[in-house]
Amino acid sequence: MPELPEVETTRRGIAPHVEGREITEVIVRQARLRVPVPADLVERLVGARIGDLARRAKYLLVPLEGEAPGTLLWHLGMSGSLRIARLGELPKKHDHLDLVLDDGAILRYHDPRRFGFVDWLAGSTEQDARLARLGPEPLSEAFDGERLFARSRGRRLAVKPFLMDNAVVVGVGNIYAAEALFLAGIDPRRAAGRISRERYDRLAAAVREVLAAAITQGGTTLRDFVGGTGEPGYFKQRLNVYGRDGQPCRRCGAELRLVTLGQRASVFCGHCQT
DNA sequence: ATTCTACCCTGCAAGC
DNA sequence: TGCTTGCAGGGTAGAA
Numbered sequence: 108m109p110e111l112p113e114v115e116t117t118r119r120g121i122a123p124h125v126e127g128r129e130i131t132e133v134i135v136r137q138a139r140l141r142v143p144v145p146a147d148l149v150e151r152l153v154g155a156r157i158g159d160l161a162r163r164a165k166y167l168l169v170p171l172e173g174e175a176p177g178t179l180l181w182h183l184g185m186s187g188s189l190r191i192a193r194l195g196e197l198p199k200k201h202d203h204l205d206l207v208l209d210d211g212a213i214l215r216y217h218d219p220r221r222f223g224f225v226d227w228l229a230g231s232t233e234q235d236a237r238l239a240r241l242g243p244e245p246l247s248e249a250f251d252g253e254r255l256f257a258r259s260r261g262r263r264l265a266v267k268p269f270l271m272d273n274a275v276v277v278g279v280g281n282i283y284a285a286e287a288l289f290l291a292g293i294d295p296r297r298a299a300g301r302i303s304r305e306r307y308d309r310l311a312a313a314v315r316e317v318l319a320a321a322i323t324q325g326g327t328t329l330r331d332f333v334g335g336t337g338e339p340g341y342f343k344q345r346l347n348v349y350g351r352d353g354q355p356c357r358r359c360g361a362e363l364r365l366v367t368l369g370q371r372a373s374v375f376c377g378h379c380q381t
Numbered sequence: 382a383t384t385c386t387a388c389c390c391t392g393c394a395a396g397c
Numbered sequence: 398t399g400c401t402t403g404c405a406g407g408g409t410a411g412a413a
Contacts, residue, residue: 109406141389141408165407185406186391201391220390222407237408264384273408280406329406330393370386372404 109183111245111278112321113332113340114165117189120335122160124191124212125169129156132207136198141184142224144204151175151227152206164241164277168232177229180237184222190215190337242276245314250276252308259299259307268369269299270314279314281371282327282349287313289348294380295373296366320345348374 109117130152138144145151151171158170167189169179183189194211204216204225216225228235243249258275259266269275270284279287288295290313293306302310321327326340329350333339347357352365356376366373 113406182407184390184408187406218390219392220405220407222389262383268384271407282406327406332406369384 109165109187109326109332110280110283111162111165112283112318112324112342113326113334114162114167114183114278115322116326116334116340117183118160118162118167118335120338121189121191121214122335124335125157125206125208125214126159127157128208128210128212129154130171130206131209132205134205134207135203136205137201137203137221140203140218140221140224141182142226144225145227148225148227151177152179157208163232163238164244164273165280166238175229177227178232180226180228180232180235181216182223182225184218184220184224186220186331187216187218187223188331188333190217190333190335240274242272242274245276245278245318250311250314252304252311255307255311256302256304259302262300263298264300265295265368266293266297266299266302266310267295267373268371270310271369271371276314278318281373282329282346283314283317283321285349285374286317286347289375289380290317292380294377295368295375348376350374 133149133152135144155171155173158172161168167181169181171177192213192215201219202215202217206214232238259269267284267288270279291310293310321342324340324342325334325338326332327342328339348363352363352374354363356363356379359378361376361378363374364377
Protein backbone atom coordinates (compact mmCIF):
# COMPACT_ATOMS: atom_id res chain seq x y z
CA MET A 108 0.00 0.00 0.00
CA PRO A 109 2.04 2.75 1.27
CA GLU A 110 4.62 4.36 -0.90
CA LEU A 111 6.58 7.42 0.13
CA PRO A 112 3.64 9.88 0.14
CA GLU A 113 1.52 7.58 2.28
CA VAL A 114 4.30 7.04 4.83
CA GLU A 115 4.98 10.78 4.90
CA THR A 116 1.27 11.48 5.34
CA THR A 117 1.23 9.01 8.22
CA ARG A 118 4.27 10.63 9.82
CA ARG A 119 2.74 14.09 9.62
CA GLY A 120 -0.60 12.87 10.87
CA ILE A 121 0.59 11.08 13.96
CA ALA A 122 3.55 13.31 14.88
CA PRO A 123 1.58 15.95 16.83
CA HIS A 124 -0.06 13.20 18.88
CA VAL A 125 3.03 11.19 19.79
CA GLU A 126 6.07 13.46 19.87
CA GLY A 127 7.17 14.20 23.41
CA ARG A 128 4.78 11.63 24.89
CA GLU A 129 5.80 8.80 27.17
CA ILE A 130 4.82 5.24 26.37
CA THR A 131 2.94 3.77 29.31
CA GLU A 132 1.85 0.45 27.89
CA VAL A 133 2.56 -1.73 24.87
CA ILE A 134 0.06 -4.31 23.65
CA VAL A 135 1.19 -6.91 21.13
CA ARG A 136 -1.74 -8.92 19.77
CA GLN A 137 0.10 -10.44 16.83
CA ALA A 138 3.88 -10.78 16.97
CA ARG A 139 4.19 -12.67 13.70
CA LEU A 140 4.77 -9.86 11.25
CA ARG A 141 7.26 -9.98 8.37
CA VAL A 142 9.95 -9.57 10.99
CA PRO A 143 8.77 -10.97 14.33
CA VAL A 144 8.07 -8.30 16.92
CA PRO A 145 11.17 -8.35 19.18
CA ALA A 146 10.54 -10.37 22.31
CA ASP A 147 11.83 -7.56 24.51
CA LEU A 148 9.94 -4.76 22.75
CA VAL A 149 7.52 -4.19 25.61
CA GLU A 150 10.18 -3.79 28.28
CA ARG A 151 12.26 -1.54 26.04
CA LEU A 152 9.38 0.76 25.18
CA VAL A 153 7.47 1.16 28.42
CA GLY A 154 8.69 4.33 30.11
CA ALA A 155 10.47 5.63 27.01
CA ARG A 156 9.74 9.06 25.58
CA ILE A 157 9.10 9.54 21.86
CA GLY A 158 11.29 12.04 20.02
CA ASP A 159 10.74 13.69 16.64
CA LEU A 160 9.50 11.30 13.97
CA ALA A 161 11.49 10.91 10.81
CA ARG A 162 11.09 9.06 7.55
CA ARG A 163 13.70 7.37 5.37
CA ALA A 164 12.42 5.80 2.16
CA LYS A 165 9.23 3.97 3.19
CA TYR A 166 10.47 3.49 6.74
CA LEU A 167 9.11 5.46 9.63
CA LEU A 168 11.74 6.16 12.29
CA VAL A 169 10.57 6.65 15.85
CA PRO A 170 13.36 7.82 18.18
CA LEU A 171 13.05 6.74 21.80
CA GLU A 172 14.61 8.64 24.65
CA GLY A 173 15.15 7.37 28.16
CA GLU A 174 17.19 4.78 30.00
CA ALA A 175 17.66 2.63 26.89
CA PRO A 176 17.69 5.02 23.94
CA GLY A 177 17.03 3.56 20.53
CA THR A 178 14.88 3.84 17.44
CA LEU A 179 11.86 2.00 16.17
CA LEU A 180 12.18 1.07 12.52
CA TRP A 181 8.64 0.75 11.25
CA HIS A 182 7.63 -0.44 7.80
CA LEU A 183 4.01 -0.58 6.67
CA GLY A 184 4.50 -3.23 4.00
CA MET A 185 1.67 -3.52 1.51
CA SER A 186 -1.33 -3.08 3.75
CA GLY A 187 -0.13 -1.46 6.96
CA SER A 188 -1.41 1.74 8.53
CA LEU A 189 -0.86 3.65 11.74
CA ARG A 190 -3.48 5.80 13.36
CA ILE A 191 -4.29 7.52 16.59
CA ALA A 192 -7.02 5.76 18.57
CA ARG A 193 -8.72 6.97 21.70
CA LEU A 194 -8.39 5.26 25.04
CA GLY A 195 -11.05 2.59 25.27
CA GLU A 196 -11.52 2.29 21.53
CA LEU A 197 -11.72 -1.43 20.90
CA PRO A 198 -9.18 -2.98 18.55
CA LYS A 199 -10.46 -4.37 15.28
CA LYS A 200 -9.30 -7.37 13.33
CA HIS A 201 -5.66 -7.03 12.27
CA ASP A 202 -4.92 -4.29 14.81
CA HIS A 203 -1.66 -5.99 15.80
CA LEU A 204 0.09 -3.52 18.05
CA ASP A 205 -0.81 -0.63 20.38
CA LEU A 206 1.49 1.93 21.95
CA VAL A 207 -0.50 3.50 24.78
CA LEU A 208 0.67 7.03 25.56
CA ASP A 209 0.66 9.00 28.79
CA ASP A 210 -2.26 11.18 27.70
CA GLY A 211 -4.42 8.16 26.94
CA ALA A 212 -4.03 8.28 23.17
CA ILE A 213 -3.06 5.07 21.41
CA LEU A 214 -0.79 4.67 18.42
CA ARG A 215 -2.40 1.66 16.75
CA TYR A 216 -0.87 -0.50 14.00
CA HIS A 217 -3.20 -2.23 11.54
CA ASP A 218 -1.91 -4.59 8.85
CA PRO A 219 -4.10 -7.30 7.29
CA ARG A 220 -1.38 -8.89 5.18
CA ARG A 221 1.36 -8.58 7.81
CA PHE A 222 4.04 -7.67 5.29
CA GLY A 223 5.04 -4.78 7.52
CA PHE A 224 7.16 -4.92 10.67
CA VAL A 225 8.42 -3.04 13.68
CA ASP A 226 12.00 -3.49 14.75
CA TRP A 227 14.02 -1.94 17.53
CA LEU A 228 17.46 -0.52 16.86
CA ALA A 229 20.08 0.47 19.39
CA GLY A 230 22.69 2.98 18.30
CA SER A 231 22.90 4.66 14.92
CA THR A 232 20.14 3.89 12.47
CA GLU A 233 22.56 4.34 9.57
CA GLN A 234 24.35 1.17 10.66
CA ASP A 235 21.28 -0.90 9.98
CA ALA A 236 21.75 -2.98 6.84
CA ARG A 237 18.24 -2.22 5.66
CA LEU A 238 18.96 1.51 5.64
CA ALA A 239 22.64 1.44 4.74
CA ARG A 240 22.38 0.79 1.04
CA LEU A 241 19.33 2.85 0.22
CA GLY A 242 19.59 5.36 -2.59
CA PRO A 243 18.78 9.06 -2.20
CA GLU A 244 15.47 10.53 -1.17
CA PRO A 245 13.57 11.55 -4.31
CA LEU A 246 12.73 14.96 -2.88
CA SER A 247 16.33 15.72 -1.96
CA GLU A 248 19.08 17.47 -3.92
CA ALA A 249 20.93 14.17 -4.29
CA PHE A 250 18.32 12.88 -6.70
CA ASP A 251 18.35 14.09 -10.28
CA GLY A 252 18.42 13.04 -13.90
CA GLU A 253 22.19 12.82 -13.89
CA ARG A 254 22.07 10.11 -11.24
CA LEU A 255 19.39 8.15 -13.08
CA PHE A 256 21.38 8.38 -16.27
CA ALA A 257 24.66 7.32 -14.63
CA ARG A 258 23.13 4.43 -12.72
CA SER A 259 21.28 3.07 -15.73
CA ARG A 260 24.18 2.78 -18.20
CA GLY A 261 24.57 -0.76 -19.42
CA ARG A 262 21.40 -2.00 -17.80
CA ARG A 263 18.83 -3.87 -19.86
CA LEU A 264 16.19 -3.84 -17.17
CA ALA A 265 12.98 -2.03 -18.09
CA VAL A 266 12.94 1.53 -16.79
CA LYS A 267 9.93 1.00 -14.54
CA PRO A 268 11.47 -1.69 -12.30
CA PHE A 269 14.72 0.30 -12.50
CA LEU A 270 12.94 3.30 -11.03
CA MET A 271 11.46 1.10 -8.30
CA ASP A 272 14.90 -0.16 -7.22
CA ASN A 273 15.61 1.29 -3.78
CA ALA A 274 19.32 1.40 -4.52
CA VAL A 275 18.61 3.86 -7.36
CA VAL A 276 16.09 6.08 -5.60
CA VAL A 277 13.88 5.27 -2.64
CA GLY A 278 10.16 5.51 -2.03
CA VAL A 279 8.91 5.08 -5.60
CA GLY A 280 6.55 2.11 -5.71
CA ASN A 281 4.21 0.73 -8.31
CA ILE A 282 1.71 3.60 -8.34
CA TYR A 283 4.12 6.52 -8.55
CA ALA A 284 6.55 4.81 -10.91
CA ALA A 285 3.71 4.39 -13.40
CA GLU A 286 2.52 7.96 -12.88
CA ALA A 287 5.98 9.52 -13.19
CA LEU A 288 6.69 7.63 -16.42
CA PHE A 289 3.41 8.88 -17.84
CA LEU A 290 4.22 12.48 -16.93
CA ALA A 291 7.67 12.13 -18.48
CA GLY A 292 6.27 10.49 -21.62
CA ILE A 293 8.50 7.43 -21.30
CA ASP A 294 7.40 3.90 -22.22
CA PRO A 295 7.80 1.80 -19.03
CA ARG A 296 9.08 -1.15 -21.08
CA ARG A 297 12.06 0.74 -22.46
CA ALA A 298 15.46 -0.56 -21.35
CA ALA A 299 16.83 1.72 -18.62
CA GLY A 300 20.24 1.84 -20.30
CA ARG A 301 18.79 3.15 -23.54
CA ILE A 302 17.22 6.33 -22.26
CA SER A 303 18.89 9.68 -22.87
CA ARG A 304 20.16 12.09 -20.26
CA GLU A 305 17.53 14.62 -21.33
CA ARG A 306 14.70 12.15 -20.82
CA TYR A 307 16.05 11.22 -17.38
CA ASP A 308 16.02 14.89 -16.45
CA ARG A 309 12.35 14.94 -17.29
CA LEU A 310 11.76 11.70 -15.41
CA ALA A 311 13.45 12.97 -12.26
CA ALA A 312 11.33 16.12 -12.41
CA ALA A 313 8.22 13.99 -12.90
CA VAL A 314 9.05 11.83 -9.88
CA ARG A 315 9.42 14.92 -7.71
CA GLU A 316 6.24 16.43 -9.09
CA VAL A 317 4.05 13.40 -8.59
CA LEU A 318 5.34 12.63 -5.09
CA ALA A 319 5.01 16.22 -3.93
CA ALA A 320 1.48 16.44 -5.30
CA ALA A 321 0.51 13.14 -3.66
CA ILE A 322 1.80 14.31 -0.29
CA THR A 323 -0.25 17.47 -0.65
CA GLN A 324 -3.33 15.33 -1.27
CA GLY A 325 -2.66 13.10 1.73
CA GLY A 326 -1.52 10.13 -0.34
CA THR A 327 -3.43 7.63 -2.43
CA THR A 328 -6.17 5.52 -0.88
CA LEU A 329 -6.94 2.50 -3.05
CA ARG A 330 -8.77 0.33 -0.59
CA ASP A 331 -8.25 1.17 3.02
CA PHE A 332 -5.26 3.40 3.52
CA VAL A 333 -5.76 6.07 6.14
CA GLY A 334 -3.31 8.65 7.37
CA GLY A 335 -2.55 9.08 11.06
CA THR A 336 -5.77 10.89 11.76
CA GLY A 337 -7.95 8.30 10.04
CA GLU A 338 -8.46 10.35 6.89
CA PRO A 339 -8.10 8.70 3.49
CA GLY A 340 -5.80 10.19 0.83
CA TYR A 341 -7.27 12.01 -2.14
CA PHE A 342 -4.61 11.49 -4.79
CA LYS A 343 -6.49 8.61 -6.40
CA GLN A 344 -8.58 11.11 -8.32
CA ARG A 345 -5.39 12.48 -9.86
CA LEU A 346 -4.04 9.17 -11.13
CA ASN A 347 -3.47 9.22 -14.89
CA VAL A 348 -2.60 5.58 -15.52
CA TYR A 349 -2.36 3.40 -12.40
CA GLY A 350 -5.38 1.13 -12.20
CA ARG A 351 -6.87 2.63 -15.37
CA ASP A 352 -6.06 0.00 -17.99
CA GLY A 353 -8.70 -0.16 -20.71
CA GLN A 354 -9.79 3.40 -19.96
CA PRO A 355 -8.97 6.37 -22.18
CA CYS A 356 -5.78 8.35 -21.72
CA ARG A 357 -6.58 11.69 -20.12
CA ARG A 358 -4.20 13.40 -22.51
CA CYS A 359 -4.89 11.82 -25.92
CA GLY A 360 -7.88 9.54 -25.44
CA ALA A 361 -6.12 6.36 -26.55
CA GLU A 362 -6.99 3.21 -24.62
CA LEU A 363 -4.49 2.63 -21.82
CA ARG A 364 -2.55 -0.63 -22.03
CA LEU A 365 -1.56 -3.14 -19.36
CA VAL A 366 1.73 -5.04 -19.32
CA THR A 367 3.63 -6.88 -16.61
CA LEU A 368 7.12 -5.64 -15.75
CA GLY A 369 9.09 -7.08 -12.88
CA GLN A 370 6.02 -9.04 -11.82
CA ARG A 371 4.09 -5.82 -11.35
CA ALA A 372 1.13 -4.57 -13.33
CA SER A 373 2.12 -1.59 -15.41
CA VAL A 374 -0.36 0.63 -17.19
CA PHE A 375 0.70 3.15 -19.79
CA CYS A 376 -0.42 5.05 -22.85
CA GLY A 377 1.06 3.58 -26.01
CA HIS A 378 0.58 6.91 -27.76
CA CYS A 379 1.90 9.41 -25.19
CA GLN A 380 4.67 7.24 -23.79
CA THR A 381 7.51 6.33 -26.10
C1' DA B 382 26.76 -8.36 -11.42
C1' DT B 383 22.26 -8.18 -12.99
C1' DT B 384 17.87 -10.02 -13.48
C1' DC B 385 14.16 -13.04 -12.61
C1' DT B 386 11.07 -16.12 -9.51
C1' DA B 387 9.01 -17.44 -5.65
C1' DC B 388 7.30 -16.26 -1.35
C1' DC B 389 5.62 -13.99 2.93
C1' DC B 390 -0.27 -13.15 4.16
C1' DT B 391 -5.16 -11.79 3.92
C1' DG B 392 -9.05 -9.81 1.48
C1' DC B 393 -11.58 -8.96 -2.38
C1' DA B 394 -13.44 -9.13 -7.11
C1' DA B 395 -14.33 -11.77 -11.05
C1' DG B 396 -15.67 -15.93 -13.19
C1' DC B 397 -17.96 -20.27 -13.20
C1' DT C 398 -25.13 -18.70 -2.99
C1' DG C 399 -20.72 -20.75 -3.09
C1' DC C 400 -16.51 -22.26 -4.88
C1' DT C 401 -11.96 -21.28 -7.26
C1' DT C 402 -8.64 -18.28 -9.15
C1' DG C 403 -5.90 -14.32 -9.51
C1' DC C 404 -4.37 -10.02 -8.03
C1' DA C 405 -3.10 -6.22 -4.63
C1' DG C 406 0.64 -0.17 -2.13
C1' DG C 407 6.73 -4.10 -0.71
C1' DG C 408 10.88 -6.39 -0.01
C1' DT C 409 14.08 -10.25 0.19
C1' DA C 410 16.35 -14.73 -0.64
C1' DG C 411 17.92 -17.70 -3.87
C1' DA C 412 18.54 -19.24 -8.51
C1' DA C 413 19.68 -18.47 -13.32
